[in-house]
Amino acid sequence: MTEAAVLAWRQYRLERRLFWRNPSAAFFNFLLPLLFLAFFGAAFHSNPKELKIIVPGIASMAVMSTTFTALAFNMTFLREQGVLKRIRGTPIPGISYLLGIAGNAITNTALQIVIITVAGKVFFGTGWPREWVELVLFVVFGVVCFASLGVAFSHAIPNFDSAPAYVNAVFLPVVAISGVFFDTKHSPAFMKGIAAALPLYHLIAGLSGAMVSGTTLSHNISDLGVIAVWAVLGILLAVRGFSWEQRRS
Amino acid sequence: MIRSVSETAIDVRGLRKSYANFEAVRGIDFQVRRGEVFGLLGPNGAGKTTTVEILEGYRERSAGEVSVLGFDPGRRPRELRARVGIVLQSTGLYRHIRVREALAHFGSMYPHPRDVDEVIALVGLDGKEDATARTLSGGQLRRLDLGLALIGDPELIFLDEPTTGFDPAARRTAWDTIRSLRELGKTVLLTTHYLDEAQAIADRVAIIKDGRIAIEGAPSELGSNGGAARYRVAYRNGTGRMVEQETEDPTALLHELTGAALSRGERLEGLTVNRPTLEDVYLELTAEDAEEGGAPVADVPPLGGRRSRRQR
Numbered sequence: 234m235t236e237a238a239v240l241a242w243r244q245y246r247l248e249r250r251l252f253w254r255n256p257s258a259a260f261f262n263f264l265l266p267l268l269f270l271a272f273f274g275a276a277f278h279s280n281p282k283e284l285k286i287i288v289p290g291i292a293s294m295a296v297m298s299t300t301f302t303a304l305a306f307n308m309t310f311l312r313e314q315g316v317l318k319r320i321r322g323t324p325i326p327g328i329s330y331l332l333g334i335a336g337n338a339i340t341n342t343a344l345q346i347v348i349i350t351v352a353g354k355v356f357f358g359t360g361w362p363r364e365w366v367e368l369v370l371f372v373v374f375g376v377v378c379f380a381s382l383g384v385a386f387s388h389a390i391p392n393f394d395s396a397p398a399y400v401n402a403v404f405l406p407v408v409a410i411s412g413v414f415f416d417t418k419h420s421p422a423f424m425k426g427i428a429a430a431l432p433l434y435h436l437i438a439g440l441s442g443a444m445v446s447g448t449t450l451s452h453n454i455s456d457l458g459v460i461a462v463w464a465v466l467g468i469l470l471a472v473r474g475f476s477w478e479q480r481r482s
Numbered sequence: 483m484i485r486s487v488s489e490t491a492i493d494v495r496g497l498r499k500s501y502a503n504f505e506a507v508r509g510i511d512f513q514v515r516r517g518e519v520f521g522l523l524g525p526n527g528a529g530k531t532t533t534v535e536i537l538e539g540y541r542e543r544s545a546g547e548v549s550v551l552g553f554d555p556g557r558r559p560r561e562l563r564a565r566v567g568i569v570l571q572s573t574g575l576y577r578h579i580r581v582r583e584a585l586a587h588f589g590s591m592y593p594h595p596r597d598v599d600e601v602i603a604l605v606g607l608d609g610k611e612d613a614t615a616r617t618l619s620g621g622q623l624r625r626l627d628l629g630l631a632l633i634g635d636p637e638l639i640f641l642d643e644p645t646t647g648f649d650p651a652a653r654r655t656a657w658d659t660i661r662s663l664r665e666l667g668k669t670v671l672l673t674t675h676y677l678d679e680a681q682a683i684a685d686r687v688a689i690i691k692d693g694r695i696a697i698e699g700a701p702s703e704l705g706s707n708g709g710a711a712r713y714r715v716a717y718r719n720g721t722g723r724m725v726e727q728e729t730e731d732p733t734a735l736l737h738e739l740t741g742a743a744l745s746r747g748e749r750l751e752g753l754t755v756n757r758p759t760l761e762d763v764y765l766e767l768t769a770e771d772a773e774e775g776g777a778p779v780a781d782v783p784p785l786g787g788r789r790s791r792r793q794r
Contacts, residue, residue, distance in 0.1 A: 240591060247579075247587050254578040254614075314574025322538060322568040323634070324560050325591040478540070 237329045244325070244333025252337060262303070262341050263348070266295045270349060273414065274357050281358065288353040289441035290413035295345040296375040297404065297433055303338050304383030305390065305400050313393045317477045327477075335380055342376050350444070363447035370450065371439035374460045378432050381467030388474035407433050432463040490549075491516045491638050491669040492537060497546035499532050499693075506532045508693035509546070516637075519660065519670040521684030521701075523677065525768050529693040530673040531571060531642060537671070538568050538640055551638060564592055567631035567639040571646075577616040581607055581626060584615065585633050592634030604662070605629040606655055621652050628659065639663060641672045645679060657683050677761045687760070689767055696767045701760045712758060715739070718751035 252258060270291050277283035311317045311334075320330050346368075353359035362368045390399045410424055411417070411433040417425055428434040435456035442448035450457075492514035499507040507529045514520040522530045535541045536548060539555040539562070548555060553562040575584065582598055589595030602611060605625040610618065618626065624647065631639055641660070645653045653676075660683050663670055674680055680687045681701045688698040697704060713732040717739065719725050729735040732755055743750050 243587065243590055247583075250583075251576055251578045311574075315570065315572060316574050316576065318540070318570060319568075319573040319575070319630070321540070322563065322566075322570070323588060323591045324564040324593075326560070 237326045240325050241329040241332040241336070244330055245336040248333055248337035249340065252341075262299060263345065266291055266298070266345060267348065267352065269294075270352055278357075284357045285359055285445045286412070286416050286441070287414065288349065288357060288359045289444045290437055292346055292349045292440050292444065293375070293411075293433055293436040294408055294413045295349060296342055296372060296436060297379050297408070299341040299345055300338050300376055301379040301383035301386070302400050302404055303341065304335070304380055305386045306396050307334065307338075308384055308387035309390045309396045310393050312387070312476060313479045315479060318479070321477045338380060338383075339376050342372065346372055353444070359445055362444045364443040364449060367439065367450045367453065368443035371436060371443060371453075371457065371460070374457055374464060375432070375436045375439075378436075378460050378464035378467055381464060381471045382432075385467050385470035385474065388470070388476065391480055407431055410434075412437055429459075432460045435459045489516055490514070491518070491551060492520075492671060493547070493549040494533075494537070495547045497533065497536065497548060498544045499529075499536060499541065500544045506693055507536075507543075510690070510693070510695055512688050512695060512698060514669060514671055516669050517664065517667050518685045519664050519672060519683055521680040521687040522671070522673040522690055523675075523680055523687055523764060524673075524690035526675075528690045528768075530690050533690070534640055534642055534671065534673055538566070539563070564634060565637050567634060567636035569627050569631045569639070569641045569644050571642040573627060575615045575623070575626070577614070579615050580612050581615075581618075581629075582611040584626065585629055588630050589633040594635055595633055596635045598633070601629045601633050604632065604659060606659075620647050621649065624648065625652075625656075628656070632663075636668070638669045638671070641670060643673055643675065645674070645676065653679070677759075677764055681760050689764060691768055697763065704760055704763050714756040714758070715754070716756070717753040720746070720748050722751075724752070 252262075270287070273287045273291070274284065277287060321327070350362060354361055386399070386403065390396050408414075410420075410428045411431060412420070412428065413433075417428055417434065420428070438456045439453045439460075442450075442453045490513050492512075494513070495511050497507055497510040498505065510529070510533060512520075522533065524530050532541065536543050537550055537555055539558040542556050551562060551565055553559050555562060579587075581602065585598045585601055589598060602608060605628050607622065607625055607629065610622060613622075615623065615626070624644070628641075628644065631641075644660075645656045648656060657679070660670060660672070664685075672680075672684060684701060686698065686700050687704065689696045689704075712728040712730050713735075714726060714728055715732060715735055716724060716726040727735060736755065739750060
């Protein structure tokens with residue numbers, strides 16, 4: 234058991250080193266959300282109400298991009314390039330390896346939440362988060378949910394070349410409809426209905442309560458429930474279709 | 483039973499593997515002794531890789547008994563994975579990992595890894611220690627594959643077409659490395675398309691065809707008596723034309739030819755007698771495939787896909 238934990242830790246350390254060695258990955262993970270934040274911050278700087286929607290919105294998008302998007306890409310790459318198959322032939326337990334990979338993604342999530350929170354306080358005057366426990370709970374549930382959905386989604390991607398198309402076909406519409414950049418109050422009812430069925434909408438609601446409006450956890454408990462349901466579904470699908478080898482089409 | 487475990491590294495009996503509508507392996511038996519370099523030869527799609535991947539624990543067998551270092555590879559015990567090194571036909575690696583880093587990291591997964599610098603020297607990657615995988619050439623990556631298979635100091639090494647894509651000099655170096663493994667007492671199971679490779683480094687070979695073992699033995703023996711191929715006797719006849727005859731009994735044929743020539747007062751100009759090589763045996767055994775004229779197909783059929791593609 235301890236040996237499996239040590240191996241997971243070593244794998245995690247390697248993943249971190251390699252992450253920073255790849256400039257394009259580092260860019261998309263850190264600079265892009267900050268650019269979004271800067272862009273919308275500039276656009277709405279005279280309208281603090283809008284800013285209060287943007288900061289938790291970007292934070293929620295960061296959770297999704299660092300887990301769902303990153304893992305859907307990575308798992309497809311590792312599977313199609315045969316890295317998973319190579320790992321499978323070594324004595325490292327599969328769970329240690331996968332924990333190392335997931336830990337890498339989750340570290341990026343945590344870093345981004347910190348960066349966005351600090352940027353919100355320093356540049357946009359949204360203040361420090363009001364409900365820390367709520368913030369941590371929603372981030373943890375969001376991470377588990379979107380990470381498992383990302384792994385599950387990689388099972389549906391046939392090869393690495395088509396991964397960007399598949400991932401963006403999900404990521405962009407979900408981000409657009411769930412109210413990352415605007416208040417869904419103004420959306421038509423059918424759009425609100427679709428958004429409310431998806432987990433990102435509820436993550437935004439939770440983070441907005443925790444970071445900006447200060448609504449308590451008991452008020453947002455149903456949002457946490459929806460995320461949890463998606464997390465269970467994601468875990469089931471992630472485990473079910475898992476393959477250590479490339480698909481031969 | 484304990485004796486056979488200690489002397490036999492790999493024991494395969496009645497091995498079968500079926501995909502949805504295609505039987506890739508149709509009853510294979512062979513044993514690999516400890517300390518031996520054993521070669522599996524055969525055309526594409528013959529079942530080599532399927533067989534090896536069952537032994538490596540990647541695939542489940544449909545029938546038969548398989549023992550690798552005394553373990554059932556189908557159960558994928560960790561102890562077995564710690565004692566085996568695998569070079570797959572094609573495997574990727576992290577693009578940004580450095581050579582030394584990769585060897586050290588994979589080494590840390592094993593209970594008794596070899597020294598990283600020693601392995602770097604063994605596979606000839608000196609001077610490339612700090613290069614990232616994406617900057618290595620195909621041949622260098624292949625050598626890193628071999629290094630990663632050896633870093634855990636395995637007793638048994640699987641090499642699936644280890645020198646495909648190598649230039650001639652790199653192949654010789656790889657052969658030397660494989661020979662040095664045998665000197666260390668390691669067991670090697672090798673698949674290859676190259677007959678000279680099998681002849682150069684394998685103690686014994688088995689030729690697989692259509693999921694069965696067509697013939698098995700030492701490369702030199704297969705040529706001389708085990709195979710169906712015959713001796714080839716060539717000479718220039720009285721009219722100056724080259725004549726080639728094949729025979730299973732070269733002594734009798736030579737006696738007849740030389741006797742007749744002497745009695746006519748002629749000489750058999752350019753007389754040669756060729757023992758059939760492994761290549762002759764191989765080509766004869768696998769000739770039907772060539773006649774079918776099929777394009778090379780993937781060694782491992784997609785789940786049930788290969789046959790249907792052929793039938794179409």
